[in-house]
Structures are given as C-alpha cells and as structure tokens.
Amino acid sequence: MSRTAASPTRLALRGDLLEVTADPGFGGVASSKVRFDADHWLLIEDGRIVGRSATAPDASWERHDHAGRLITPGFIDTHVHGPQIDMIASYGAELLEWLNTYTFPAERRHADPEVAAVGAATFLDALLAHGTTAAVVFPTVHKVSVDALFEAASQRGMRVISGKVLMDRHAPDFLRDDVDGAERDCTELIHRWHGRARLAYAVTPRFAPTSTPAQLDMSARLLQAHPGTYLQSHVAENRDEVQWVAELFPRSRSYLDVYRSHGLLTERTVLAHGLWLDDDDRELLADTGAQIAHSPSSNLFLGSGLLDWAKLQDAGAQVTMASDVGGGTSLSMLRTLAEAYKVQALQGVRLTAWKALYSATRGAARALHLGHEIGSLEPGTLADVAVWDWAVGPVATNRDRLARDLHERVFAWMMLGDERNLVSARVAGVERYRRSEARGP
C-alpha cells in the first residue's frame, strides 16, 4: 500500500450501503433513522462522496465491485492511547496500579523519536486495519510523540485529534512536565499542527490527579487562546480514583466539577469513561456539550464499572464510542460495540445495532463538530469508508443466512464480527488498507 497513493478522480464502490442518519435513542429495532440501500454504487469524486446509484456508472468511473458486502462510514474512535498498543492485555490490576505498573513504563519508551515514529505508524495502520478512519488519540507526555503521530496521520490523510499529555504531579520523574515548559511545548505544537491537513489539537491533561490546579488553569488558557482546539481527558473511571480526586480537590463538588471550575468543559471536550457521575454531573455535560467517550471494553477489563448510558441520554448528554486501548483489549469498534451491548444488558437496557452504530459514526462526528466531514455517506463528506464481509467463518455465515430482517443481520454482524470482516478501508477515497485475499473467508 503506497503512502502517496492518489485517489482516482471518480471512484465508484458497489455494495450494501448502510448508515444511521440521526440518533435513534434507546428505541426499538424498527427505526426511521437508518438508511440502507442494498446493492448500490457509492459515488466518490476527488475524495468526497457525491451520491449513490442503483445502476453501474459509466466507464469514466473507476469501479470496485463489492457486491454482497457491506459498506459503512469508517469508524470514529473517540478515545484511544496510541503508545499503549505496546502493553495492551496486561494482567491483573485496577486503574491506578495498572497505570504505574504497565502504562507509565510503556509510555516512557516514546521519548525516543525513533520509537515514537515507528509506534505512530504501527498504531495508525492498525486503526485502519480495524476499519477506524478517524480518532481522538492520547500519545505521551513527550513532544516527539505528538509530532510523530501528527506526521504519520498527515501522511495517511487521516482525521486525527491529539495533543501532548500533561502531567506535572503524581507521575514518575521521567513522565513529568511543568506548567511553563508544557505551555511552551503545547503552543509550539498547536502552531505546527492545529488546522493543518485534517489534524486538530487537543489540550490533554491526562486526568485531574496528575495535573496541578495551575496546570489545569494553563490548559484553559490554551483553549481560549486557540479557537477550535479540543480538550481530552478522563473522568470518573474508577472508585478509588474518584475518592483520590475528592481528596486532591476538596472544594470541588465532584470530579467533573474540577474540570468545570478550571474552565475545561466546552462543546469540544471529550472525557473518557464517566462511570461514577450523578444527576448534576450529567446535567453539566448536557449544558456544556462535553461528551463522554464510552469505553466498555476497558471498563470491563479493568473492572471499573458500568456506564449508565440511559441516564446520560435522558439528561441530554452526548455519548460516543471508544476502544480505550490499552485499557480496552481491542482496536475493533465492532468488538467495542458488542461489549457496549453487554454493559447495557447487565443493567436491563437493550442497545440496538442502530444506536450502537450511530455512536461510533455519525453521532461521534456530530459530537466532535465534524458532521460535515466524517461519520456518514452523505454527499459532501470525505469518503472515509469501510467495506466489510457480512460474515466470516461458518457460524457467522450460517447466522447471516438465517437473519430475517435488517436489524437482525446488522446486529449479528456487530456481535460476531471484528477486523477479520474488514475487506478495505479508504480515507478520502484513497485505499489505505486492503485485506490480503489469502486471509479471506
């Protein structure tokens, strides 16, 4: 696969076109918010979707026939740690111990520019090989890790939102910064990368315990000085963590309120987890437009808790979908959605395939204010699309054949599928991943 591959001017992809056009809520499986055009051609010009057709376009279009396969918008992963693919699936610890034992030593390696460059390329190629074409990413505290990630993303034409991790306390010496140095580094990185290609900067305090109040204030200054920048962090993942934050910030009403009081809750704020929130917190999320990046695989793996998505929905807060690798155990958003279904099932709530798919495509795009660019198959958006086999292997193939309606079929694809189902991933029309035929079903 060539890094510099150009998109043919006119490109047509044949397959079963599926997208969710609006939030279906926690309703039933019959939804008017779903658009499905079986056996259609998706038309792409100069990297943008321009329409669809039931009949084959003429020979002026480069045609790719995926008849019998599913075509969706590329997935958007709203919270994932690139360098943590080095320590994914580490045994036996809850959040705070897990950070010290596994995460921090792994992130230390990315101070080396060569490790950071190889790591960023490996990570982004892995995302693409899972059908994820856009992501909100934590690199490490090191400036070189941000440069490496943005450089690799721009080479691939990907929509990536990221920024230097900020930690000026409660972290090992080799990962600790300070307010002034971090502000200089962030400002330099924002000038270098924010708004270039499809990149955006996210001010990135790791979480409240590892930043002093002065560093949180500095983060807010950066947001104000640089319009359009995002804020990414973690909130209320684990009960010991929540207790620790209460001790560190005794004047704040809650963990989320720490971020509010430092001016960090905006409509471009992405907070992972949000498991241990109360009604006031949920209202605050809705009022500010800050979103929760739901990380079900990570929450189950680390034993952190279960997201009360229905209450967030009722409050009007936005929830998007995230792998949270390396707390999560897979970059596959299909596996992540399957875990999300089980997390809701444990609470007596049924998550339809439509709601799940929305949260990882158009819902995420809208929450990030990028609905004009990603998350759908609408004309005018960039052609970040994934082509999937409906089923791989005898069990899934049998199940697919017996599905009686569209929801049943899509739900089975979501529950049984993973990266092995991915045939091709395109970014702005350019194919950046193609499954080798030897690995096909």
Ligand SMILES: [Zn+2]
């Ligand atoms: Zn995380």
